[in-house]
Structures are given as structure tokens and as C-alpha cells.
Amino acid sequence: MNYRHGFHAGNFADVFKHAILARILVYLTKKDAPLRFIDTHAGAGRYDLTSEAAQRSPEWRDGVARLVKARPPAEIAALLAPYLEALGPGDAEGRPDSYPGSPALAQALLRPQDRIALCEAHPEERDALVAALGRDARLSIVGTDGYVALNAYVPPKERRGLVLVDPPYESPDEAKRVETAFARALAKWPRGTYLLWRPIKDEREDAHFLNAVAALGAPNLLRLEIDVGPIAPGPHSPAPLRRSGLIVANPPFGLIDEARALMPWLAKLLARAGAGGQIVDWLTPPA
Numbered sequence: 001m002n003y004r005h006g007f008h009a010g011n012f013a014d015v016f017k018h019a020i021l022a023r024i025l026v027y028l029t030k031k032d033a034p035l036r037f038i039d040t041h042a043g044a045g046r047y048d049l050t051s052e053a054a055q056r057s058p059e060w061r062d063g064v065a066r067l068v069k070a071r072p073p074a075e076i077a078a079l080l081a082p083y084l085e086a087l088g089p090g091d092a093e094g095r096p097d098s099y100p101g102s103p104a105l106a107q108a109l110l111r112p113q114d115r116i117a118l119c120e121a122h123p124e125e126r127d128a129l130v131a132a133l134g135r136d137a138r139l140s141i142v143g144t145d146g147y148v149a150l151n152a153y154v155p156p157k158e159r160r161g162l163v164l165v166d167p168p169y170e171s172p173d174e175a176k177r178v179e180t181a182f183a184r185a186l187a188k189w190p191r192g193t194y195l196l197w198r199p200i201k202d203e204r205e206d207a208h209f210l211n212a213v214a215a216l217g218a219p220n221l222l223r224l225e226i227d228v229g230p231i232a233p234g235p236h237s238p239a240p241l242r243r244s245g246l247i248v249a250n251p252p253f254g255l256i257d258e259a260r261a262l263m264p265w266l267a268k269l270l271a272r273a274g275a276g277g278q279i280v281d282w283l284t285p286p287a
Contacts, residue, residue: 005168009047010060010099012270013244015067016226017166017197018105019262020246020255022083024162024193025109027252034113036161037106038153040146040181041168042118044125045132047099057234065094066269076265079258082109102164107133114138117153119146147181155189166197175209183216186249190218193250200225200243210283213247219287222248222280224259226267229275242272247283256280 028035049060068090086108087096103118118141120126126143200206224246231240259280267278
């Protein structure tokens, strides 16, 4: 395993992804009926921002630290409140005690009747995940391939919930694997909510991915993207990521309006030298 998220935890892409993830979970928990959160690439669950990795590549300084120290207007503060509560307070530099990955965020926001299914194939990361989340009757953690597990997990018996597909993209064919797994899962559970994250490194490759997903023929696919502008190379990021995107399949009612309010503010907050940008639009419109 070459990729270690500890070098990148709390960066702009995490802030963007987890702010949206929190909004979806908040909406889904409005109904009393239980739900299931499925994470195909769970990682270590929680990240120590004082660790050697975080100190050697302190991407959190231009991500979560900016957010923690910000003073957003009331509308934005309300949208960010669940995510910020899960983060906890920051120190003088805006650094939380630890950064909650998607599993820890779901653990904080979901209810006793909900269930959390996590997949992490790498033994070291899986051990860290188990230690980070502790004993929790809602949890199921497996060490199988996330794409294989997803095919078994959907549709969940609750018939409600969210699937997060968030691989590290260290394999050249990762985008194709995401597309294939999403198509298979959508065929089995067409009304489920899915959140697909991707780094955007090459414009043409990303356009190919978007076209392939749109060609699946599913309606109601929301496209969200953030661009923070050029970032100087570092020892652990020779080609630093400046853009990332989310596709939300069957987004909760009102998410597009929340994103239209939240995304411009986030892009401005996280931008480098005023060069940020964002996209909120339908990849395929609702039926």
C-alpha cells in the first residue's frame, strides 16, 4: 500500500467531501426509520494531526484549519454545524485533536438504530480503524475488497441509507472500477443514495469518467466540484491536487440548494491566492 491518507487528512478535499457527507446524513436521519451507511474504502477512520505524517505534509493547514478559524455567515454556519461539532474545537492553529474520516463522521452523526458497514482491505489501516472507532454495536468492519463487498451489501435490509465510494485512486484503472461498481450497485438498488468522490487531475480523463457515468442512464445525478487553485509541490505531493469532485446519486431533497449556498463560500475560503472555483449542477437531471 503506497497511499497513506495521514499525509493528506483534513485537506481541502476532505473538508469539501465531509461537509457534503454531513449534510446528507443529517437529512437521512430526519426520518425515524433506521438507515445504513456503507463505506467501501474506510481508511483508518480517524487521523492524528500531530503525527509525523501530518507534520511532514501539513495539508490540514489550508483545509480544516481554515474552516475551524473561519467566521461564516449565519446560513453557512447552520449548514456546517453538524460537521464542525463532529470535528470538535481546534487549537490556536485551527487544528482539532484529531481529524474524523468518513467512518468517524458517520459514527458521530448517526443514531442508535442505524448501522455502519465499513470495508478496509489493508490490514494496517483496518487495525487503525478498529482502534479508532472502538466498541460500537452499530459497526461492522470487514477486510474484503470494497467493490466486492458493495455488491453484497446492496440493497441493505433497511432499504434506506448512503453508500460512499472513496478509494485512494492509486491504481490507473480506479475510475473504471468505480464506474463498474456503481453501475452494478445501482442496478440492484436504484433508489439508494450514493456519494462518489474523485480527484480531478486530468481534464480529459475526468470528462470521460463523467460521460461514462451519465451514460448509465440513471436520472438524478448531482455534480459537485471544488478548485482551490495552484498548489506548490511538496515532498509527499509532487503533483498536488487542486480539484476534486463528488457525484451524488439520488441526493436528498434540497441538497442542491444547500450546495449552491455552501460551495461558493467554501471555494473562497479554501482558495489559494483568490484562484478558487466551484461547480454545482446536474450531471443528469431528476426524472
